[in-house]
Amino acid sequence: MNATPARQLRPDAGADTHTISLNINGKQHELAVEPWTTLLDLLREHLDMTGTKKGCDHGQCGACTVLVNGTRINSCLSLAVMQDGAEVTTIEGLANGDDLHPMQAAFVEQDAFQCGYCTPGQICSAIGMIAEGKAQTRDEIREQMSGNLCRCGAYNNILAAIEQAIPACKGGLRE
Amino acid sequence: MNRFSYSKPQQVNDAIQQLSDTGRFIAGGTNLLDLMKENVARPDQLVDINALPLREIETTQAGGLRIGALVKNSTVAYHPDVERVYPLLSQAILAGASAQLRNMASTGGNLLQRTRCYYFYDIGTPCNKREPGSGCGALNGQNRIHAILGHSDQCIAVHPSDMAVALAALEATVHVSGPDGDRVIPMSEFHRLPGDTPHLDTTLGQHELITAVELPPRGFAENYAYVKIRDRASYAFALVSVAAALELNGNTIGTARIALGGVAHKPWRKPEAEALLAGKPATEENFRAAAELILQGAQGFEHNSFKIELAKRAIVRALSEAASGVNAK
Ligand SMILES: Cc1cc2nc3c(=O)[nH]c(=O)nc-3n(C[C@H](O)[C@H](O)[C@H](O)COP(=O)(O)OP(=O)(O)OC[C@H]3O[C@@H](n4cnc5c(N)ncnc54)[C@H](O)[C@@H]3O)c2cc1C
Ligand code: SF4
Ligand code: FES
Ligand code: FES
Numbered sequence: 449m450n451a452t453p454a455r456q457l458r459p460d461a462g463a464d465t466h467t468i469s470l471n472i473n474g475k476q477h478e479l480a481v482e483p484w485t486t487l488l489d490l491l492r493e494h495l496d497m498t499g500t501k502k503g504c505d506h507g508q509c510g511a512c513t514v515l516v517n518g519t520r521i522n523s524c525l526s527l528a529v530m531q532d533g534a535e536v537t538t539i540e541g542l543a544n545g546d547d548l549h550p551m552q553a554a555f556v557e558q559d560a561f562q563c564g565y566c567t568p569g570q571i572c573s574a575i576g577m578i579a580e581g582k583a584q585t586r587d588e589i590r591e592q593m594s595g596n597l598c599r600c601g602a603y604n605n606i607l608a609a610i611e612q613a614i615p616a617c618k619g620g621l622r623e
Numbered sequence: 624m625n626r627f628s629y630s631k632p633q634q635v636n637d638a639i640q641q642l643s644d645t646g647r648f649i650a651g652g653t654n655l656l657d658l659m660k661e662n663v664a665r666p667d668q669l670v671d672i673n674a675l676p677l678r679e680i681e682t683t684q685a686g687g688l689r690i691g692a693l694v695k696n697s698t699v700a701y702h703p704d705v706e707r708v709y710p711l712l713s714q715a716i717l718a719g720a721s722a723q724l725r726n727m728a729s730t731g732g733n734l735l736q737r738t739r740c741y742y743f744y745d746i747g748t749p750c751n752k753r754e755p756g757s758g759c760g761a762l763n764g765q766n767r768i769h770a771i772l773g774h775s776d777q778c779i780a781v782h783p784s785d786m787a788v789a790l791a792a793l794e795a796t797v798h799v800s801g802p803d804g805d806r807v808i809p810m811s812e813f814h815r816l817p818g819d820t821p822h823l824d825t826t827l828g829q830h831e832l833i834t835a836v837e838l839p840p841r842g843f844a845e846n847y848a849y850v851k852i853r854d855r856a857s858y859a860f861a862l863v864s865v866a867a868a869l870e871l872n873g874n875t876i877g878t879a880r881i882a883l884g885g886v887a888h889k890p891w892r893k894p895e896a897e898a899l900l901a902g903k904p905a906t907e908e909n910f911r912a913a914a915e916l917i918l919q920g921a922q923g924f925e926h927n928s929f930k931i932e933l934a935k936r937a938i939v940r941a942l943s944e945a946a947s948g949v950n951a952k
Contacts, residue, residue, distance in 0.1 A: 466629060483629035483669065486656070506657050513723055522723045525653045529629055530671055577722060582701065594857035595721020 468532035472497070473541025481528045488512045488523040491538060499539040499568050503597070510596035513569040513576070514538050520576025522595075539568035542575075550616035551575050551609070558609035562600035570596045574610045578617045586611070624659045631671040635800055639832055641670050648672050648832060650693060650729035653720075654736040662746050663737075663753055677731075677834055680704065686840040689798075692731030692833040696786065697722065699730060708842035710950065711868055714849040715789035721858050731833035734787055734797065734813065737824060738780035738888075739860055741765060751777045752821045759821075767926035768862065771934070772918070773887040778821030779924060782814055782889055783860050789849060791890035792866035792882040795838050801831035814889030824888075843868035843880070845951045848944035850937050851884075861885035863934045867941035869905065874946075876900045876909075881917065881942070886934055893917045905946040907939060914938035 465480040472495070481490060488505075491497045491514070503511030505524045512524040515537040542549035548556070551571050561567045573596045577583055583592040589610055590603075598606060627646075632638045642648065646668030649655055658664035677691040680702050688704055699705055700716040720728065742748045742760030749758035761769050761779050769779040790810050797808045814825050827833070846869040853859040864884035870877040879900040883891040896916040903909045914935040921931045944950065 464626070464628075483627060484624045505660065507653055507721075507724055510721065510723060519726050520723050521727050522653070525651075525656050525724075525727065527629075527649075527652060527656065527669075530631075530649070530652065530673060532631075573723065576726075580697075580722070591857055592722050595723045 466529045466532075468529055470528075470531060470533075471535040473537060479528070483527060483529045485528045486524055487514070487516075487526045487528045487531055487536070490528040491523065491536075497538055497540055500572075501565055501568055503565070503569075508597075509566070509569075510573055511566050511569040513573040513596065515572055515576055518576070518579055520573050537572070539571060542571065549575075551613040554609040554613035554616075555606075558605045558612060559602075560605040560609035561598075561602050566596060566598045566600075566602075570598065570606055574606075574613070575617060577610075578614060624656075625662070625665045625667070627666055628668045629671065630668075631674050633674050635675055635677070635832060635834065638670050638672050638675060639800060639802060639830060642830055643668050644829065646670055650732040651695070651727040652732075653724050653727050654732060658737065658744075661744055663744060672832070683837060688838045690730050690836045690838070692835055693729050696720070696725040696728040696730070696733055699786075700725065707952070708840075708844055709789075709793060709838055710844050710952065711842070711847040711849055711866055712786070712789045712793060712838070714847075714950065715785045715851075715864075715866060718849055718851040718861075718864070719785035730786075730836055733784055734790075734833065734836070735825065735827070736784055739768065739783045740780040743780065752780060752817075752824075755820075755822050762924070765926060766924040768860070768885075769924060769927050770887050771921045771923050771927060771930045772883075772891055773816045773889070774922075775817045775819065775821065777819050778817035778888070780817065780821070781885055781887060782824070783885075784890075785849070785851065785861060785864060785884060787814065788864055788882045788884035788890045789866045790836060790838075791892060792868050792880040793838055793842065794880070795836050797827075797833055798835040798837060799827060799831045800834050801828050805834075807837075810890070811892065817888050821888075841870075843870065843945075846871055846945045846948055848941040848950055850941040850944065852933060852937055863930055863937050865934075865937045865941035866890075867938070867945040869942070869945045871905060871946065874904050876903055876905050879913070879942070881913065881938060883917065883934060883938070886921075886930060891917070893919075900942075905942070907943060910939045910942040911935070913942070 501511035503509035507522045507525045514523045577592045583589045647666040649669045677693040679691045700713045742750045748760040770781045848867045851861045851864040866882045868880040879897045896913040
């Protein structure tokens with residue numbers, strides 16, 4: 449994979465910046481970041497990857513959920529500089545061209561969203577949950593997905609979508 | 624967020640040396656960054672401790688378990704030895720926050736998370752914990768989530784951790800390193816009551832680093848329960864929580880441990896109530912007597928007096944569940 453040259457994210461960025469390398473959705477990035485930039489703001493504001501959403505910015509809603517080294521986390525409560533060297537997967541990295549990830553396809557089939565704002569976080573969280581392997585029953589899925597709120601209340605369909613996608617998602621992220 | 628310098632040392636001693644008087648360690652970041660976004664915390668330096676070698680879970684010579692300060696909450700909760708010997712700890716951790724947050728939160732950071740008092744979080748209001756001497760917004764304000772035990776006229780905040788409640792019941796110890804060397808703090812002395820210095824949550828020094836939490840061999844895996852009462856079924860802080868652990872001989876109680884969360888500035892234990900149960904049959908009547916003793920002297924405020932009866936019932940429920948063995952694997 450070709451590394452892009454270190455990108456200066458702010459014209460006024462100076463002595464405070466730290467150079468980090470991140471693999472985002474399979475692409476290697478060398479980035480000069482200010483330490484107070486969260487991973488979420490790096491994705492959305494600096495890399496124009498707006499698929500990951502900012503709901504609360506305080507760990508309370510799950511809209512910002514991404515996978516870091518395969519593990520689901522809230523990107524609003526992590527500093528980009530702390531993730532130096534990590535592999536980050538966002539909603540933009542799940543499909544293979546027009547070929548949707550099974551979890552994405554299941555969300556479409558089950559009508560698992562209304563406004564869609566929570567959806568990227570729900571999908572990344574569900575994929576992370578399946579990789580963790582701790583949820584077998586519907587109640588366990590509900591509990592394990594409680595970190596993702598949906599203001600539209602699409603919970604029943606979200607649950608149905610996740611259940612549908614589990615067999616195809618076992619083993620974590622699709623190659 | 625305010626501006627700050629950032630470093631990521633590799634060794635414990637370097638981390639301790641690098642920390643300035645106005646700096647902070649950062650582990651998972653789930654509490655500190657939250658507070659920094661609200662300007663409640665304004666450190667001018669962050670020392671990222673994630674490269675320190677504090678990620679092991681290992682059996683101790685005494686037959687207990689030592690959990691490194693950087694081990695994630697989810698890793699602790701699902702660790703085979705924790706699930707087998709200390710399921711109370713697993714249950715308490717899994718009752719807290721969300722899966723994403725537990726994947727980020729560290730063992731040390733969880734103990735040091737700060738209160739969720741609304742006034743503490745709102746820099747436009749008085750708060751003795753955030754701004755000593757400014758007053759307490761909660762005392763005559765919205766105090767539904769506040770303390771009923773051990774509070775002072777300076778502060779009525781509660782400690783929000785679930786994990787800490789289980790660690791208190793299990794009589795864990797906290798291992799710390801600082802400029803003056805290493806020391807071990809029992810859980811009962813780690814968090815403190817507010818008194819007239821509510822800005823201090825714990826007995827840890829500003830330059831001290833938590834390196835590990837150690838569990839003694841006794842895990843109460845047969846008879847335990849963590850009961851957490853909250854405003855929604857998941858992903859909410861405790862109004863009241865109870866960690867109960869029993870050692871039973873038939874139906875007779877040998878040892879009882881009871882720790883409460885959501886009711887005080889620290890996990891709350893009352894040795895007299897635990898002693899009261901020793902040698903007695905495990906009956907609801909005896910559990911209620913212990914509950915009455917634990918809540919003796921409890922004092923509520925305008926919106927939280929309901930917690931007193933709630934706590935008593937939660938204690939009885941937790942002890943009954945523990946005695947029944949329903950949670951044992
Ligand atoms: C929406 C939400 C809901 C939550 N719900 C719950 C809940 O229901 N129950 C619950 O128990 N918790 C809950 N939490 C809190 C969560 O458990 C804590 O934020 C987390 O445990 C803190 O760990 P951390 O590693 O992220 O700490 P950090 O944010 O990195 O650090 C917290 C503090 O500890 C200090 N620190 C960290 N590690 C060390 C160390 N080794 N030595 C010395 N100092 C150190 C830091 O300087 C900082 O002051 C919730 C949090 C959020 C955002
Ligand atoms: S209860 Fe404590 S933390 Fe809350 S406003 Fe009063 S002093 Fe501040
Ligand atoms: S934006 Fe991160 S949890 Fe809401
Ligand atoms: S679909 Fe609108 S918030 Fe979930």
